[in-house]
Amino acid sequence: MEIVRGKQTSFINSFELAERLNGYTNLHIDIGTGDGRFVEHIARSNPKIFVIGIDACRENLQKISHHAPDNALFVIANALALPAELNGLAGTVTINFPWGSLLGGLLDNETGLLTGLRKITRAKAALEVRLNGGALAEAGWSLEEGTCCIQDVLAQNGFAVRSPVWLTPHDLRACPTSWAKRLAFGRDPRAAYLKCIKL
Ligand SMILES: C[S@@+](CC[C@H](N)C(=O)[O-])C[C@H]1O[C@@H](n2cnc3c(N)ncnc32)[C@H](O)[C@@H]1O
Numbered sequence: 001m002e003i004v005r006g007k008q009t010s011f012i013n014s015f016e017l018a019e020r021l022n023g024y025t026n027l028h029i030d031i032g033t034g035d036g037r038f039v040e041h042i043a044r045s046n047p048k049i050f051v052i053g054i055d056a057c058r059e060n061l062q063k064i065s066h067h068a069p070d071n072a073l074f075v076i077a078n079a080l081a082l083p084a085e086l087n088g089l090a091g092t093v094t095i096n097f098p099w100g101s102l103l104g105g106l107l108d109n110e111t112g113l114l115t116g117l118r119k120i121t122r123a124k125a126a127l128e129v130r131l132n133g134g135a136l137a138e139a140g141w142s143l144e145e146g147t148c149c150i151q152d153v154l155a156q157n158g159f160a161v162r163s164p165v166w167l168t169p170h171d172l173r174a175c176p177t178s179w180a181k182r183l184a185f186g187r188d189p190r191a192a193y194l195k196c197i198k199l
Pocket residue numbers: 031032033034035038054055056057060077078079080095096097098099100101102103177178179180
C-alpha cells in the first residue's frame with residue numbers, strides 16, 4: 001500500500017508493516033483522516049498503540065506526516081477499496097465526520113467499503129463513527145435519519161451498534177479532530193456518535 005511522509009511517497013508490504021507493528025498493543029485505523037491531527041493526537045497520547053490514518057487526498061497528509069511520531073503512519077487509499085495489507089489487523093477503527101464517497105458508501109451500504117471494514121478489523125474490534133448534520137444534509141438526509149440508516153447498514157454488516165449519542169458543541173470542542181473544531185464553532189454544530197463492536 002502507498003504511504004506518505006511529507007512530500008515523499010513509497011510502498012510498504014505486509015512483512016514491512018508487520019515489522020512496524022511489532023511490540024504495539026493495538027492498531028487503530030482512522031479512515032478519512034483529513035489533515036491527520038486526530039491520528040497524531042492518538043499516537044502521541046498512547047505510545048503503546050500504533051495508529052494509521054487513511055485518506056484518498058494525498059495533499060491532506062503531507063504536512064502532518066512530515067513530523068509524525070514513530071507509532072503513526074499515513075496511507076493514501078480509497079476507503080471503498082481498503083488495502084489488503086491491513087486485513088485482520090485493526091482493533092479500533094474510527095471514521096470521523098465523513099463526507100463525499102465515504103459518507104455515501106456508509107449510507108448506501110457500498111459493498112467495497114463495508115467488506116473492507118469487516119476485512120481490516122479483528123474479532124470484537126471497536127468501530128466508532130461520528131457524523132455531522134451538514135454533511136448528511138448535503139447527501140439529502142436529516143441528522144437523525146442518516147444516523148439511523150448508517151446504524152442499520154453497520155448492523156447488517158455484522159457490527160453490534162449501540163444507540164446513537166447526540167453530540168453537543170461542547171462535545172465537538174473536546175473531540176481532537178480539525179473538523180470537529182470547525183463544526184463546533186460553525187453554523188450547524190449538530191453531530192452524532194455511533195459506537196459498534198464487530199461480532
Ligand atoms: C470532513 S473531512 C474529515 C476529516 C477528519 N476526519 C476530521 O475529522 O478532521 C472528510 C475526509 O474524508 C475523506 N474522504 C472522503 N471520501 C473518501 C474516500 N472514499 N476514501 C478516503 N477518504 C475519503 C476526505 O478526503 C476528507 O479528508
